[in-house]
Amino acid sequence: xxxxxxxxxxxxxxxxxxxxxxxxxxxxxxxxxxxxxxxxxxxxxxxxxxxxxxxxxxxxxxxxxxxxxxxxxxxxxxxxxxxxxxxxxxxxxxxxxxxxxxxxxxxxxxxxxxxxxxxxxxxxxxxxxxxxxxx
Ligand SMILES: [Zn+2]
Ligand SMILES: [Zn+2]
Numbered sequence: 001x002x003x004x005x006x007x008x009x010x011x012x013x014x015x016x017x018x019x020x021x022x023x024x025x026x027x028x029x030x031x032x033x034x035x036x037x038x039x040x041x042x043x044x045x046x047x048x049x050x051x052x053x054x055x056x057x058x059x060x061x062x063x064x065x066x067x068x069x070x071x072x073x074x075x076x077x078x079x080x081x082x083x084x085x086x087x088x089x090x091x092x093x094x095x096x097x098x099x100x101x102x103x104x105x106x107x108x109x110x111x112x113x114x115x116x117x118x119x120x121x122x123x124x125x126x127x128x129x130x131x132x133x134x135x
Pocket of ligand 2: 027029030031032033041100114
């Protein structure tokens with residue numbers, strides 16, 4: 001059963017996710033800021049096998065994370081929209097950038113990561129768990 005669908009800005013890449021998200025959190029690290037072009041990223045974690053690319057083929061870019069793990073970002077080569085990330089630190093798990101989801105009204109982050117790097121204007125919900133770095 002399809003739980004939710006998403007895609008990039010230009011419509012070249014489309015995906016469907018067939019499972020409930022495992023975790024959802026906001027990340028205020030420098031990498032998430034750079035890659036999203038926004039103040040922070042909201043990431044939805046699902047099992048890699050539950051993400052089905054229904055159209056197009058994302059391009060990928062690999063880099064080293066703070067932890068030393070290799071992290072891969074997947075995006076549309078045509079419009080540049082960021083779609084997914086995965087890394088050697090969490091094999092078999094993919095994160096989905098919330099902005100790529102068609103109807104993300106179900107999303108409720110449970111934690112904020114890298115709070116100490118959050119931009120001064122960012123409002124952090126005090127009812128969520130907050131971590132200075134990656135817990
Ligand atoms: Zn695109
Ligand atoms: Zn981050």
